[in-house]
Amino acid sequence: MSATEHVRLLVIGGGPAGFTAAMYAARGGLEPVCVEGYDSGGQISRSPRVENFPGHPGAIGGADLAALIREQAVQFGARTVFDDVVEVELTASPFRIRTSGQDFLTDALIIATGSRPRRLGVPGEEEWDGRGVAYCAICDGPMFAGKRVTVIGGGDAAVEEVLSMRKIASEVTLVHRRTELRASKASQAALAQASGVRVLTPYLVEEILGEDAVGVTGLKVRDLDAGTTSYVETDGVFVAVGQIPETAMFSQWLKTDDHGFLLTQRGSTATNVAGVFAAGDVADPRYRQAVTAAGSGCAAAIDAERWLLGARSTAQIEMALSTS
Numbered sequence: 217m218s219a220t221e222h223v224r225l226l227v228i229g230g231g232p233a234g235f236t237a238a239m240y241a242a243r244g245g246l247e248p249v250c251v252e253g254y255d256s257g258g259q260i261s262r263s264p265r266v267e268n269f270p271g272h273p274g275a276i277g278g279a280d281l282a283a284l285i286r287e288q289a290v291q292f293g294a295r296t297v298f299d300d301v302v303e304v305e306l307t308a309s310p311f312r313i314r315t316s317g318q319d320f321l322t323d324a325l326i327i328a329t330g331s332r333p334r335r336l337g338v339p340g341e342e343e344w345d346g347r348g349v350a351y352c353a354i355c356d357g358p359m360f361a362g363k364r365v366t367v368i369g370g371g372d373a374a375v376e377e378v379l380s381m382r383k384i385a386s387e388v389t390l391v392h393r394r395t396e397l398r399a400s401k402a403s404q405a406a407l408a409q410a411s412g413v414r415v416l417t418p419y420l421v422e423e424i425l426g427e428d429a430v431g432v433t434g435l436k437v438r439d440l441d442a443g444t445t446s447y448v449e450t451d452g453v454f455v456a457v458g459q460i461p462e463t464a465m466f467s468q469w470l471k472t473d474d475h476g477f478l479l480t481q482r483g484s485t486a487t488n489v490a491g492v493f494a495a496g497d498v499a500d501p502r503y504r505q506a507v508t509a510a511g512s513g514c515a516a517a518i519d520a521e522r523w524l525l526g527a528r529s530t531a532q533i534e535m536a537l538s539t540s
Contacts, residue, residue: 220319222310223249225520228301229328231258232285232506233496236513237326237520238296239289244521249322250289251297251315257282258330259497260506264346267358269506281506306469309491309527323527324491324520327470327478328513329462331497331504336368336455340424348432349424349453353377354505360452362386366435368421369456370394375403377456382410389414389448391421391437416448424453461498470494477501485516491527493519 227238230252241248260266263278272281290296297315305312310321333351335341341349350356353367353376361384367377370392382388390407395418397404407413416437422445423436435448461477463470471479471488478494480486485493495516496509 220312220321221249222321223247224322224524225249225324225326225517226251226311226313226320226322227326227328228313229253229258229326229330229496229498230256230286230296231282231328231330231496231509232260233258233330233498233509233513233516234326234328235282235285235289236510237328237495237517238294238513239285239292240514240517241326241520242289242292242294244517246517246521246524247293247295248517249295249297249320251299251301251313251320252286253300253329254298256286256298258509259332259351260509263355265359266355266506268355278506285510301465304465304469306466306489306492311492324493324524326485326493326495326513326516326520327466327487327498328495328509328516329465329498330509331459331461331477331501333455334458334460336421336457338421338423340426341455344424344426344432344453348426348451349455351455352504353380353454356454357381357384360385363451364449365389365452365454366391366448366450367454367456368392369458370397370399370417371456371458372399372403373458374456375399375407377454378413379406379410381454382413385452387414388412389416389450391419391435391448392417393420393440394418395441459497459501459504461501463498473501475501485512485519486523491520491523493523 225246225248227250238250260278267275299315303314313320364387365385366389418440419437425434426432438445478499493516495512
């Protein structure tokens with residue numbers, strides 16, 4: 217194990233939020249270290265085609281987009297570490313961050329570890345991920361324009377996916393394993409008024425099927441009331457059964473909501489621990505877009521820079537008083 221390195225600002229996470237935070241911090245002269253992790257790029261790197269990120273009207277691959285933001289951060293002087301964080305200690309600044317290969321002490325910390333979609337865990341899901349299986353209609357919906365799609369889930373997120381896809385898909389089916397949806401009354405009312413939507417309840421997805429030449433072709437589902445199985449033809453599957461924020465490592469120190477997302481102060485990226493900031497999907501259960509993640513990364517870098525300036529000024533005043 218190498219000696220502990222002391223830095224002014226450390227960023228954990230290598231997606232649009234983390235890389236943008238590192239870029240702005242580097243431009244501010246903070247010489248940030250970004251621990252991007254072995255899963256570098258974040259969720260966006262799994263999207264084969266991103267059409268809604270500003271500045272890329274011809275679309276761009278998600279992994280390519282993340283790599284470009286990373287490159288820009290490095291050009292401004294950010295240092296990236298391709299390693300995973302294994303332990304943190306956030307009692308007070310400086311905070312101790314341990315990776316599998318090195319220890320860091322950092323005066324300020326930006327957490328941009330993101331979230332991951334909750335998966336169904338059925339055969340075919342992994343195999344057809346990115347080839348008909350998707351987890352965000354706003355992100356990937358246009359790829360299924362004029363096609364048949366199926367949304368799996370029963371909460372507000374699932375209903376929002378259905379309403380979004382109804383505008384561009386030829387057919388939309390909602391599959392939920394319970395008889396009653398968990399979505400709010402307002403969402404269910406909107407769904408009831410939507411034409412051209414088929415709702416299958418209570419149905420359980422048992423397998424996602426596909427062909428190498430075309431991708432997803434259908435679903436094997438089971439009617440839980442009748443106990444029978446059937447086949448649903450579909451060109452795309454949107455899994456909307458929740459998100460899992462990557463916050464377990466920080467839960468001892470940082471406040472989260474009921475679903476585990478980091479809580480920040482209103483109008484700020486600051487958490488409940490002074491000097492620790494959160495950016496991107498790890499603190500965003502609502503929007504979960506690359507552009508909003510990048511925006512919050514910018515905000516976190518600015519918040520961290522201002523906090524560091526304030527902390528330094530306070531330390532200087534305290535030192536002056538102690539020597540007077």
